[in-house]
Amino acid sequence: MAVFPRPPLPGSPRSLEPCLSCDARADSVCNAVDDEHLARLAELAVVSDVQAGQTFIEEGDPADSFFNLTAGSAKLYKLMADGRRQITGFVAKGHFLGLAVSATYAFSAEAIEPVRLCRFSRSRMFRLLGDFPALERRLLERAATELVAAQEQMLLLGRKTARERVASFLHTQSLAAPCGRARNSIELPMSRGDIADYLGLTVETVSRTLSRLRGEGLIEIPSATMVLVRDPGRLAVLAAG
Amino acid sequence: MAVFPRPPLPGSPRSLEPCLSCDARADSVCNAVDDEHLARLAELAVVSDVQAGQTFIEEGDPADSFFNLTAGSAKLYKLMADGRRQITGFVAKGHFLGLAVSATYAFSAEAIEPVRLCRFSRSRMFRLLGDFPALERRLLERAATELVAAQEQMLLLGRKTARERVASFLHTQSLAAPCGRARNSIELPMSRGDIADYLGLTVETVSRTLSRLRGEGLIEIPSATMVLVRDPGRLAVLAAG
DNA sequence: CGAGGGTTTGAATTAGATCAACTCTCGTGG
DNA sequence: CCACGAGAGTTGATCTAATTCAAACCCTCG
Structure with a gap:
């Protein structure tokens, strides 16, 4: 259970500090912005915390915000009318959310572990993006990376056996391990159902x-x-089929 | 069988014309660049034709080029060692390819119908992108759109029945119909196997x-x-489950 | 006309789902 | 401290949707 040293006060005065000292910055698109300009970004950010199990993006809702996950982990998913669910990804510290072009979110997001996130107004963020080409480039890179991951996942879902899927999952998780963790040890914050x-x-x-x-x-x-x-x-051999 | 009025001569002198008169321009990221600056883009483009059935991107090859599909249609796919194949998308006129961040392509691409495409050097293109923020923005939008489509496809692959998958496919194809085609009539250039x-x-x-x-x-x-x-x-009801 | 793809249809098989029971863990409160 | 209950996880037995295997059936083209 993560404990946040600095509980966010809704409506509290925004300062540069939370960005400069943000320990997700290194993993995040934000580090495309250098210290001196970080204030521009910081004044747009609204920090908020989300409890485990709480939904913070609802598919179909107006997509007003971008999010940057600065702590914890979450799952992204789509639901069918009868309750069938497809989780499209697990995201952790540093992940950017809400790139959708349409007016509404295309997926829901729910915290697995307590999550802290920076919320940005989409319209303001887009305006800001014009002044920070490096940030926009970073977003493009992220989107491209996710696209590659999505294609890999389509291969898994469309063509791999249960055995291969589970092996692939473990393999990927072991690679995505936060550094400083014991080699070959995988933490699975999500449930078996997830x-x-x-x-x-x-x-x-x-x-x-x-x-x-x-x-x-x-x-x-x-x-x-x-x-x-x-x-x-x-495991790797199994994962590859 | 499409017939191209202007067969490309490899190594032929590049001119602005092919871009200005390109009938894929309206569907493409290129139209983020206005007429007066189009020359910058045009001088980077190398036009080439690909026969039906021919592979023009090979998964794992060095990702040196961006592509813009200006005619025909193609399939993108990933292969497993034993030949299992997952087609991750069908692309048509106006589609941009090769956004991959890694040094190699993450998928293969094969023409279904005869394809014409503009090839851009990745490195030069990236340099150019700095001068055309509107183009970069357009790329970002495209990537976001594809990401949404990919998530929808994951839902299909992970959770839908065969009936729902086929209905979804037909539904999507009927929406993506090139305008000016008879309503409710779907052309399927790809095989049943595809x-x-x-x-x-x-x-x-x-x-x-x-x-x-x-x-x-x-x-x-x-x-x-x-x-x-x-x-x-x-059909739509069936597709939604 | 006949060869060879791609496509369709049928019968048998199976991987994974479903249904059902049981276990483990953990927090609560007597 | 232990009994209890609830939820998550595991395991077993059965069932079924989709695959596999097999055989036509088309088109198209030489």
């Missing part, structure tokens, strides 16, 4: 598949939220 | 599902490459 909805499977299949991988000595599962990769090589 | 690899299904399932939709009076199939939507409303 993993299932991300991989286009059911909870049961995810659970069974994990158990089987454990039975084969590829991984260990010391607790439900932690996986140790015993054999990264074989 | 559709299957796009929807994460087999050829047989696609064929069976189409037949069933026809049996139910939702569509007509006057030829393999043409579908008439009899009941767009019910």
Whole structure:
């Protein structure tokens, strides 16, 4: 459970400080803006906290804001009328949200762990973007990166077996590990249900598949939220099909 | 079979003309550049033609070029080692390709119908982009649009039934119809195999599902490459699940 | 006319879903 | 401290949607 040293006061006077000292800055598009101009960005940002389990973007709502996630983690998803859900991604510190061109959000977002985020007015942000080409470039790079990830996920969802999907997921998670964590140790803040909805499977299949991988000595599962990769090589091979 | 009035001569002197008179310009990111500056763009463009069935981007190859598709249509896809294929999108006139941030292409591209395309050196293009913020903005918009489409496709691949997938595909195709075509008439330049690899299904399932939709009076199939939507409303409902 | 794609249809098979039971964990309160 | 309950996770048995295997059926083109 993350604890925030500086609980945000809604409507509190904005200052440059939160941006300069933001520990998500290095991972974020914001670091395309140098210290001296950061104030322009900071005065647009409204910081807010979101509890675990709370939805902070609702698909179909007017897309007024950009978001920058500065702490915690969240899931992005789309829902069908009957409740079927597809999680399109998990996002962590430094991730930028709300690039949508349309007037409404194309997905929902819900905090998995307590989240802190910077909210920017879309219209003001767009105006600002004109003055910061480096920032815009960074956004373009991010979008391109996400597009590549999305294509990889389409391959997974369209063509991989359950086994390959779970292996791919573990493989990707182990690569995306925040540095300074034990090698081959994967933290899974999301539930099995979330993993299932991300991989286009059911909870049961995810659970069974994990158990089987454990039975084969590829991984260990010391607790439900932690996986140790015993054999990264074989896992990678499995993931690739 | 499209016939090009002006067969490109490789190495032919580049002029502004091909850009000014390009009939893909209206659909393309290029129209963010006004007439007087178009020359800057034109001098970077190398026009080339690609036959149907020919691959013009190979996954894993060095990503040296951007492409702008000015005629014809193509499929983008990823392959697994054993030949499984996921088509991540079909692209037509006006589509921009090759935004990848990494040093290599993340997907392959193959012409479905004869394709004409403008090739731009990535490095030169990026340099140029600095002088044309409107162009860069347009790229960002495109990327965002594609990201939204990709999320929709993930929902389809992860959570929709075969019936819903085929209905969604027909629905989307009917919306993306080039204007000036008969309402409710869908041209399908791609094969059943391509559709299957796009929807994460087999050829047989696609064929069976189409037949069933026809049996139910939702569509007509006057030829393999043409579908008439009899009941767009019910199709849309089906597509949504 | 016949060869060879692409497409359609049918029968058998199976990976994963569904349904159902059980376990584990963890927080609450007696 | 332990009993209890609720939710998440696991495991087993059955079922089914879609795949696989197999056989026509078309078009198109030489």
